[in-house]
Amino acid sequence: MSEIRKHYFLEDYCIVAADRGKRPSDFSSSPEVQSAISCVFCAGEEDKTPPAQAVYKNGHVLRDSKEELIRDWQVRCIPNLYPALSPKGIDAPYESGYGFHEVIIETPHHNKKLTDFTAEEMDLLMEAYRDRVMHYWAEPKIKFVSLFKNWGKQAGASLEHTHSQLIALPLTPPSLKRELDVIHTQHKCPYCSIVQSESQNERSVYEDAHFIAFAPYFSKVPFEIWFLPKAHIGHLGAMSDEVLHSMGAAIRHVLSRLEKVLVSPAYNYMFFQLLQDDAYHLNIRLQPVTSKMAGFEKNTDIFINTMPPEKAAEYLNNGISGQTVH
């Protein structure tokens, strides 16, 4: 049976095609492996990248100088060597491609994945996310800071050493504007309503005092997961350490389950947040990469998802491995 599902509050649709009876093993054909031993993001290779703008080391946030590159770091933030946008040209932000593009190297160790991180390492990464996003949001003419992670070749990562990226833009993405327009017509924040409706139901995969994670009713791709703070929080800068650390715990928990069920899948996660409008409710969307966008999706912007979110949540909660299910 197929079902056309409408987004929680937007005029958006996806097709959940449950009758194909796919198992997690059908989505985990090519696990992402780390083949190299080291790279320019590794500890000891600091001189092979542009100097770092922020270096997290033993409770301090430092910067590389021309004279000295900081060694023995925990998280290192560097300008992207091939930036999509660059800070030159603030007077003509569109024409000159004004903006910032940063790489957040999450660990000095080449073969470490987020699922190998300790709780403390994850806490620090979340703190770095908050600092760097707020740092760029304070720059003149910056309207949006895109924070995202591509993990695995199939998800668009060009280097296998685990890292996140941040692109600061002189404009608000139209998709977020569209969301805001709808949110402004509602008397209650729709994301706050989603927190209520999606916690402790058949799609729920994680919950603690501050955060929930769930396979959304409106799931565009198999094993899509959304993370929402329970309180109405608009952006990372408004998040206390406690909530921030809950967020890290939620992400780490879900990634470990995904790794088990889909066997090292490629994935993207993206932060949706706004500084300039309190009506928005921060949310993070994680999408494993299990198939390519094809003609129908490009034609209609309607995705066909062959793994119902209720089923995906069940697999994740039971930790059923994609390798043993047939």
Ligand SMILES: [Zn+2]
């Ligand atoms: Zn490396």
Ligand SMILES: [Zn+2]
């Ligand atoms: Zn809200």
